Amino acid sequence: MHWKGTLNLQSELQEVHRVPAAPFAGYAIGIIAVNLNYPKLPGNVANATTFPFPVLYEVVEFEIEELFAGSAEIEKQIITAAEKLAHRGVRAIVGACGYFGHFQQVVAEAVDVPVFMSSISQVPLIKLGLKPQQKILTLVASGEDITAEFFQKSGAQLKDCLICEIGSLASFAPIRWGKTELNNQQLTLDLVTTVQEQLAEYPEIGAILLECSDLPPYACALQQATGLAVFDFITLIHWVYTSVVQRPYHGYF
Template structure:
């Protein structure tokens, strides 16, 4: 019997992960979720032409557009759907109830796993691309232990503005240094922090530098995507 995962009767085949990607114009270096060279397995992108500010807010007016894009990925034969922005978290429930494959909208879905790995008095530093709405996004993915989160707004970094606002050319090295320094200062200011989570799908290229500066486990979109890929496409040993 052929199940859905084995069915390759589509225009294309072999894609395990489908990625919902906002239509943003800036350099996507390797490590960025929007750069296919980041992954050791095929991924399929579907552009979601939406207002990023509305995405940050979780505006329900985006539901139809986002669901339509997810259904296109499902019809193309992917085995799981990822959102290439942590604030797709707002749409986790509506998406999982409108497709028949696993949905992992946000890096924030890793929070319960991270919490379970830490001592009860340890916290998670969450570095977010939008500080104003990060609490709402965490709540949308079932993360309500607010006392355990140290929320850091990455927009305070001028080096992040090319990604956030598209106002100038991105300097990858400068952003790497700035983010790592910010992470170090954050952890030094609160020694109870036991792990770091990078919400934004643009930040994984800098995860190693953050880890080297903090000495902590660093979770991001790529740790999520690799985990999901392993689950939906197991191999023989």
């Protein structure tokens, strides 16, 4: 019976699969990214070498402040970008900025693949792993645009987090304002110092979440300095990828 089952499985794997014609294949994750000109280090969502699997980008053209604010004027462009990615065969779509969360619901409604527009969507799962009194230190690029409604669009609760804006750091300015030179060492030190100060003031912090898609390159340094679990866009994308590209297990028993 065991051998027969194996034969049946092999037969199923050899079936012909028909899919819509496309110019290329194998991109499971589609990423919507704003066209911004600044250094994008490995670890950045907009740097393809960040990932051990191929990703497909679709670029949108508007000011980042419009995305921070969730402007209705850019909604159609974002939906169109998601539709293009879905048509090209991606199995899931993410955004390359946490503030794409403003459009989580409308994009999910527009396409037939899973959509996770913001790193903020991880908050409920992170909170589940903490003690009831613990909070998630959340580093954001624009504190003034963080509201309870914004969190709710990503299925999260603002009350579960302590918000820390890093967009005003001088070393973050090249990213925030689109400059072409970045002092990576200084930004690393500033982020570590900022987080350590937050931990000293708020001992209830139990984990760290990086809203910004430019911050994953610093996740390791933050973890080494604090010993805490650090979540970011890359943890989200890897989680999504492994769910839409399941692989058979090999071994023995």
